[in-house]
Each structure stands twice: as C-alpha cells, then as structure tokens.
Amino acid sequence: MLHIMDNRSFSRNRLEQEVLNLLRQRFPSGWKLAAKPPPPKLRPAPDFILTLTGPNGERIKIMVEIKNQLEPKNAAALAEQLRRCARNFGEEAMPLVAAPFLSVSARERLKELGISYADTTGNVRVIASRPALFIETCGVERNPYREQRQAQSLKGAKAGRIVRALCDAKPPFAVRKLAQAAGIDPGYVSRILAFLDDEELIRRERRGPVIEVRWRKLIERWARDYSFMEFNRVVSYLEPRGLSDFPPRLAAAARRIAVTGSYAVSAIAPVAPARLLAAYVESPEDTARRLGLIPAESGANVLLAEPYDAVVFERMEERGGMPCVALSQAAVDLLTSPGRAPAEAQALLGWMEANEPAWRR
Amino acid sequence: MNQPGVVDPLYVLARRVLLDALGALRPHKDALILVGAQAIYLHTGPAGLAVAEHTTDADIALAPHLLSNDPKLAEAIQAAGFRAAGTNVGSWVTRKPLGGKDVEVLVDLLVPEAVGGSGRRGARLGVHGNKIARKVKGLEAALVDKSEKLIASLDPADSRNFRVAVAGPTALLISKLHKIADRREDQGRLSDKDALDVLRLLRTTETAAVAETWSKLISDKIAGAVSLEAVGLLERLFATPGSEGSQMAARAATPLEAAATTAASCAALTTEILSAMKT
Numbered sequence: 001m002l003h004i005m006d007n008r009s010f011s012r013n014r015l016e017q018e019v020l021n022l023l024r025q026r027f028p029s030g031w032k033l034a035a036k037p038p039p040p041k042l043r044p045a046p047d048f049i050l051t052l053t054g055p056n057g058e059r060i061k062i063m064v065e066i067k068n069q070l071e072p073k074n075a076a077a078l079a080e081q082l083r084r085c086a087r088n089f090g091e092e093a094m095p096l097v098a099a100p101f102l103s104v105s106a107r108e109r110l111k112e113l114g115i116s117y118a119d120t121t122g123n124v125r126v127i128a129s130r131p132a133l134f135i136e137t138c139g140v141e142r143n144p145y146r147e148q149r150q151a152q153s154l155k156g157a158k159a160g161r162i163v164r165a166l167c168d169a170k171p172p173f174a175v176r177k178l179a180q181a182a183g184i185d186p187g188y189v190s191r192i193l194a195f196l197d198d199e200e201l202i203r204r205e206r207r208g209p210v211i212e213v214r215w216r217k218l219i220e221r222w223a224r225d226y227s228f229m230e231f232n233r234v235v236s237y238l239e240p241r242g243l244s245d246f247p248p249r250l251a252a253a254a255r256r257i258a259v260t261g262s263y264a265v266s267a268i269a270p271v272a273p274a275r276l277l278a279a280y281v282e283s284p285e286d287t288a289r290r291l292g293l294i295p296a297e298s299g300a301n302v303l304l305a306e307p308y309d310a311v312v313f314e315r316m317e318e319r320g321g322m323p324c325v326a327l328s329q330a331a332v333d334l335l336t337s338p339g340r341a342p343a344e345a346q347a348l349l350g351w352m353e354a355n356e357p358a359w360r361r
Numbered sequence: 362m363n364q365p366g367v368v369d370p371l372y373v374l375a376r377r378v379l380l381d382a383l384g385a386l387r388p389h390k391d392a393l394i395l396v397g398a399q400a401i402y403l404h405t406g407p408a409g410l411a412v413a414e415h416t417t418d419a420d421i422a423l424a425p426h427l428l429s430n431d432p433k434l435a436e437a438i439q440a441a442g443f444r445a446a447g448t449n450v451g452s453w454v455t456r457k458p459l460g461g462k463d464v465e466v467l468v469d470l471l472v473p474e475a476v477g478g479s480g481r482r483g484a485r486l487g488v489h490g491n492k493i494a495r496k497v498k499g500l501e502a503a504l505v506d507k508s509e510k511l512i513a514s515l516d517p518a519d520s521r522n523f524r525v526a527v528a529g530p531t532a533l534l535i536s537k538l539h540k541i542a543d544r545r546e547d548q549g550r551l552s553d554k555d556a557l558d559v560l561r562l563l564r565t566t567e568t569a570a571v572a573e574t575w576s577k578l579i580s581d582k583i584a585g586a587v588s589l590e591a592v593g594l595l596e597r598l599f600a601t602p603g604s605e606g607s608q609m610a611a612r613a614a615t616p617l618e619a620a621a622t623t624a625a626s627c628a629a630l631t632t633e634i635l636s637a638m639k640t
C-alpha cells in the first residue's frame with residue numbers, strides 16, 4: 001500500500017501505523033496483530049514489540065526497529081543490535097526492520113543476516129520458525145520518497161516565496177530566518193539556496209547565511225521557470241467603459257487586490273500607455289461579477305488572476321493610487337507576459353538598480 | 362496624450378471663441394443649443410480616450426421657432442469678429458493668435474433638417490435669411506434632449522461665462538450616428554474620430570438612462586423619425602466588433618487602447634443599449 005506523501009521524512013507514529021497496516025494485510029486470515037511499546041528497562045530497546053497470535057493461539061513476538069533509511073553497510077550492525085535486544089528481552093523474539101523504503105541491496109543484506117523487514121511500498125519478508133511462518137511480497141524497486149539533495153529549478157510556489165524574500169529585503173539572510181519569513185521548512189530552503197549558489201545568484205558564507213543576492217539575475221532566472229499566464233489562474237475580461245476610472249472601482253470591489261504588470265509600474269517605468277490592467281484577486285469570477293466585467297476571448301483589457309501563492313499580497317505598496325504588488329513580483333510578471341511587457345520589465349529592472357534603497361528594505 | 366491637469370492651449374482658445382460666439386448670439390439665447398465635439402467634451406470630460414477630441418470647432422444648433430427677429434444673426438456674429446468661411450453655408454471663422462501665429466477657429470451654426478424649411482443646404486430662417494445656418498439631419502433630438510449648463514472660460518484671465526442649453530448625451534449620440542451614416546454615403550469623408558466620439562459617449566453614460574431618453578425621443582413629433590432611424594444605424598455600425606463603426610473607433614483609439622478592446626467595447630455597450638431599449 002503506497003500512500004501519497006510529501007518527500008519529508010515520515011513521522012515515527014505514521015511509519016508505525018503504515019507498517020502495522022501493511023503486515024495485517026499480508027498475514028493469513030485468523031492471525032491477530034497487536035503492537036506494544038517495549039518494556040521500559042529493556043536495553044537496547046526496539047521501537048515497539050508486535051505480538052502475532054495465530055488461529056490456534058500460538059504466538060510470535062516481533063521486535064520492530066524503525067529506520068528512516070537503511071544503508072546496506074549499516075545492516076550488520078543493526079542486526080547485531082536487534083539480536084542483543086532480543087537476548088535481553090528474555091523471550092524468543094524475531095527481529096524486523098521497518099523503513100519507508102528499503103533498497104534492493106539493503107533487502108538482500110537483511111535476508112543474508114536473517115532479519116525480517118517491511119517497507120511502506122510493500123517490500124515485506126517475514127520469516128519465523130515456531131510457529132512456521134513465511135511471507136514475502138514485493139513493493140517497488142526505486143525509492144519513491146527520495147529527496148532531491150538540491151533543487152533543480154525555481155518552479156513552484158515555495159521557490160517563488162524564497163526568491164521574493166531574497167529580493168525584497170537586504171541580506172544577510174540566515175537559513176532559519178529565511179525559512180520563517182517565507183513560511184517554508186528549512187530543508188527546502190537549503191536545497192533552493194544550494195541551487196542558487198551553484199547558479200551564482202547568491203553568495204553565502206560556508207554553511208552560513210546568504211550575504212549577497214544578485215537580485216536582478218535572480219528575478220531573470222526565476223522568470224525562466226515561472227510564467228504569469230500559466231502559473232496563476234488568469235481570466236481575461238473586457239471593461240467596455242475603458243480603464244480611466246476603473247482602478248478605484250476595482251480597489252473597492254475586492255477584499256484583497258494587488259495590481260501587477262504595466263499598471264503597477266507605469267509611474268516608475270513608463271514605456272507606453274498601459275492598455276491592459278492585470279491584478280491579483282482571490283476570486284476573479286466574484287470580482288468580475290461585482291464590477292460588471294464581460295468575459296472576453298479577444299479585446300480583453302482586464303486580467304484578473306487567482307495567484308499561484310498568497311505571497312503576491314505580501315509587501316505591497318500603493319503606487320498611482322492603487323494597491324500594487326512588490327516590484328520584484330511586478331518584474332517577474334512583466335518578464336513573463338506577452339507583448340511589450342518584457343521591455344517594460346527591463347525598464348523597471350533598470351529603475352530598480354538605480355533606486356535600490358527606495359524599494360529594498 | 363496631454364499631462365493630466367494641463368489643458369491643451371488650443372482647447373483653451375476654442376473655448377474662448379465659443380464664448381465669443383455665445384456672447385454675440387446672447388439675445389437669441391433661448392434658441393441656442395451647444396452640440397458637436399465641445400458638447401461631447403462637456404459630458405465625457407478629458408478622461409478616457411483623450412485622443413483627438415479637441416476639435417476646435419464649436420457647433421451651435423438653432424431652434425428656428427425660438428429665434429427673435431432682432432438682432433439679425435449675421436450682423437451679430439460679424440460684429441463679434443467672425444466672417445463667413447468660404448462657400449460652406451453656416452460656417453463662420455475667426456482668427457486668433459496662438460503661440461506666435463494666427464490660428465483659424467470655426468463656429469458652425471446649424472439647424473435640424475426637420476425644422477430648416479425647404480432648400481438644400483441653407484436653413485430658411487425668415488428675417489435672418491438663408492445663408493446663416495446649415496441644415497443638418499440628426500440634430501432634431503437636440504431640440505428635446507438638452508439641459509442648461511454653465512460654460513466658463515478655461516483661461517484664468519478671462520472671467521466670462523454663459524448659461525446655455527447643451528445637447529444631452531442621447532441627442533449627441535443620435536446626431537453622431539447620422540453624421541457617420543451621411544459621410545458613409547459620401548465616400549472619402551469618413552472620419553474615424555466620429556466613431557470614437559460615439560464610443561466615448563457610450564462609455565460615460567448610464568445605459569438605462571440613455572435607453573429611456575432614446576425611447577422618449579422616438580415618440581417625439583419632430584425628433585421621432587431621426588431617433589428611430591438612429592437605432593438602426595447604431596445596430597448596423599456598432600453591434601459587433603467587426604461592424605464598420607466599431608472598426609473605425611478601433612483605428613481612432615490606437616495606440617491608446619488595443620484595437621480589439623475598442624471594437625469589443627463598442628459592441629458590448631451597443632448590445633447593452635439595444636437590449637435595454639427592447640425591454
């Protein structure tokens with residue numbers, strides 16, 4: 001039984017439950033399975049002790065050691081530890097290693113050492129002599145939970161949040177603080193930072209904080225993996241009465257709103273009259289209904305976007321009397337929008353370079 | 362595009378000439394109705410598609426039955442510095458200095474065709490003659506849909522202001538639609554700007570109010586025929602983004618707005634008005 005899980009390590013409780021369920025499904029009908037914590041004085045102690053009761057009342061005790069992962073080279077030491085534990089237990093008990101996933105070589109090694117095993121993908125081998133019991137099933141060959149040691153791109157909402165945090169404030173950034181600010185687990189932050197480090201978009205002290213962010217290159221690199229039109233749910237509308245009086249009406253119609261694109265930067269980097277107003281709102285449909293906008297395939301002059309992440313509403317600023325996204329967000333949105341938007345993005349990035357203290361705090 | 366809050370000097374001058382004409386024609390005040398681009402500007406303001414709306418011409422419609430016999434219109438307008446502009450009956454011109462050179466500014470005196478008497482171009486205005494004002498089809502609605510407004514100078518040094526009737530947005534729409542249709546028949550004079558004026562009016566008015574006024578105009582004895590005809594013109598010229606008028610407006614609004622947006626806006630607002638009139 002393979003559950004959909006994120007690639008973080010399993011919690012002990014969850015893994016224990018997974019293993020119990022897995023074993024229950026595999027034992028012949030009539031066998032009962034109960035889990036108990038080990039006796040307090042038992043040293044070394046397994047994670048828990050299973051009692052397997054057969055249809056005729058015969059019992060097998062199983063000492064279960066849970067590992068987040070098991071390298072084959074560590075299998076022998078683990079087997080020895082489990083045997084000592086079984087000896088100290090004083091009853092006959094069969095050792096079993098459980099893990100989210102056991103590789104083919106780890107399983108081979110455990111087999112050689114005579115240790116039973118179970119992983120959550122369904123690789124199970126339980127062998128007992130009294131009463132005689134042998135179960136062997138196969139799960140998957142490749143580890144479905146393997147964590148990327150390092151991120152390979154800036155795709156996704158979490159990467160976006162980290163990029164935004166790195167751009168919007170001045171360094172230094174400690175990993176933990178950055179993780180807190182972006183609301184992301186430090187492990188993921190570390191992997192993204194390793195990637196950014198390799199791409200020379202940031203500089204950091206050895207195993208320490210980020211001390212420099214090449215924010216313009218970082219935003220441009222982000223734009224290779226991000227797309228305003230694809231990552232957000234963008235719905236296009238026609239405001240047939242034109243845009244001259246529209247922004248204040250829009251601001252009044254939505255609970256949360258952040259104008260982006262040309263309108264958000266026209267006061268800073270005017271390239272041409274802004275003809276398309278793009279804004280993040282929580283619900284494009286509700287907002288459009290309140291404003292009487294007409295859904296439009298062609299001729300749209302308003303784009304309402306349900307954002308890829310709520311970070312678009314963070315560190316907003318009022319510009320031209322409108323609530324606007326932070327400039328880092330406006331820049332990546334423009335870079336990845338059609339028409340003249342990329343040219344406007346370059347003008348904006350130029351302004352941002354010349355006026356860093358005005359926006360980076 | 363002008364900077365917000367700064368009025369084009371040419372428009373300041375146009376307003377001054379309009380006030381000159383209104384001053385000259387003041388004894389006939391009750392017969393005057395401001396129509397055309399300057400009236401549209403008073404309704405729509407400078408916002409939005411501020412592209413070519415500062416036509417400097419002033420168009421003043423006359424209601425013949427409200428004209429008094431004195432003073433004579435020709436004498437009054439000439440006394441204010443205007444002269445007949447060539448062969449176009451009803452066009453009066455004056456020269457004013459602007460930015461170091463003289464600029465010609467026109468005032469057109471117009472009479473709704475239905476009340477202009479016989480004759481091809483010049484309106485028959487009794488004691489005032491046949492060469493004062495030009496007959497124009499479509500202005501009839503302005504005799505009914507109008508309201509008095511204060512027209513003030515845009516120049517701080519000029520303290521003049523006049524209260525005068527200004528055609529309402531519906532009457533202006535009707536006359537614009539007839540103007541586009543007339544020019545269509547007269548190939549080569551088609552002006553995209555007229556279609557943009559239609560859109561500017563549609564954008565700045567309440568659909569329900571326009572539909573209601575329009576319906577009333579259709580039942581009016583004098584304005585009824587042109588008002589009804591204009592409904593058909595609106596539908597023919599603007600009901601879809603591909604319609605001729607929508608496309609004209611789209612060309613005129615470039616580059617302030619994407620052509621597809623302008624054309625789609627024309628169609629959407631036209632559809633709104635037409636369906637409001639049907640209910």
